Amino acid sequence: TDVYLNGTFLPLCEAHLSPLDRGFLFGDGAYEVIPAFAGKPVATRLHLQRLANSLAALRIDMPLSPSQWQDIIERLLAAHGAEDVAIYLHVSRGVDSRRYHGFSNQLTPTVFAMTYALPPRLAEGQGLRVITEQDQRWRHCHIKSTSLLGHVLHFQHGKDQHADEVLLFNQQDELTEAAACNAFVVIKDEIWTPALDQQKLAGITRQVLIDCVRKDGVFTVREGTITRQQVMEANEVWLTSSTRNVQPVISIDDQPVNDGQVGDIWRVVSSLFEQHKF
Numbered sequence: 001t002d003v004y005l006n007g008t009f010l011p012l013c014e015a016h017l018s019p020l021d022r023g024f025l026f027g028d029g030a031y032e033v034i035p036a037f038a039g040k041p042v043a044t045r046l047h048l049q050r051l052a053n054s055l056a057a058l059r060i061d062m063p064l065s066p067s068q069w070q071d072i073i074e075r076l077l078a079a080h081g082a083e084d085v086a087i088y089l090h091v092s093r094g095v096d097s098r099r100y101h102g103f104s105n106q107l108t109p110t111v112f113a114m115t116y117a118l119p120p121r122l123a124e125g126q127g128l129r130v131i132t133e134q135d136q137r138w139r140h141c142h143i144k145s146t147s148l149l150g151h152v153l154h155f156q157h158g159k160d161q162h163a164d165e166v167l168l169f170n171q172q173d174e175l176t177e178a179a180a181c182n183a184f185v186v187i188k189d190e191i192w193t194p195a196l197d198q199q200k201l202a203g204i205t206r207q208v209l210i211d212c213v214r215k216d217g218v219f220t221v222r223e224g225t226i227t228r229q230q231v232m233e234a235n236e237v238w239l240t241s242s243t244r245n246v247q248p249v250i251s252i253d254d255q256p257v258n259d260g261q262v263g264d265i266w267r268v269v270s271s272l273f274e275q276h277k278f
């Protein structure tokens with residue numbers, strides 16, 4: 001299928017970029033991943049707003065209007081019919097005439113968009129196995145930057161140990177997030193998630209989940225500090241992202257969570273999320 005590059009839709013094999021693109025040389029750009037189910041994207045407006053925030057933090061001008069982004073998204077989705085796909089949007093600072101750390105504001109941002117298959121959903125009763133590490137990423141994790149080497153190394157450490165994700169803890173041993181997901185824990189029937197700061201991405205799935213649980217009114221959601229001990233003793237732990245939705249964790253560092261079973265509160269909130277995500 002076709003991808004979008006700088007104003008044109010073309011086959012992926014014909015999409016070419018200069019090696020002097022600052023996205024390639026410096027990871028100098030921002031991105032979004034928007035899930036779409038049977039042709040319906042989730043929370044596009046929130047994703048475009050976060051992209052605007054990331055670009056503002058990087059001092060890259062937003063190259064397209066929301067309706068231009070919408071048109072690209074619709075055109076990419078049209079090729080997929082009822083399939084579930086991830087829509088990837090990417091803006092780099094653009095191509096410079098030389099490799100130089102400082103950036104000029106004269107550059108034209110590179111705009112790239114494509115779709116790819118969402119990973120398969122977990123089968124009924126299945127959950128994730130995760131390990132823990134000290135968060136070694138940079139201090140601007142609130143920016144959804146394409147500089148992802150810290151995230152990539154954490155994630156690979158998990159894979160090396162046959163884990164699905166890696167829970168990250170700051171120097172005070174407080175939970176930040178996972179390598180590519182936000183985290184939730186259930187403590188005494190209350191749902192907790194780390195409060196947002198520059199060490200966490202403001203996940204759209206996280207926000208949609210918080211909003212629908214609060215609207216439903218049955219469970220309390222709190223945003224605050226969560227210690228390693230609270231995580232290890234939690235009744236349930238979940239991870240959220242655009243590609244995973246809300247998934248239950250059943251073991252942390254080989255210790256079972258909730259006796260290794262998918263949690264009851266997860267069942268409730270995950271079906272709430274499925275009903276209200278659009």
Ligand code: PDD
Binds near residue numbers: 151177182203
């Ligand atoms: N990752 N935290 C990090 C570090 C992430 O990379 C992501 C998403 C999230 C969840 O955010 P959201 O709910 O908006 O997807 C949290 C995307 C899916 C990725 O890099 O592929």
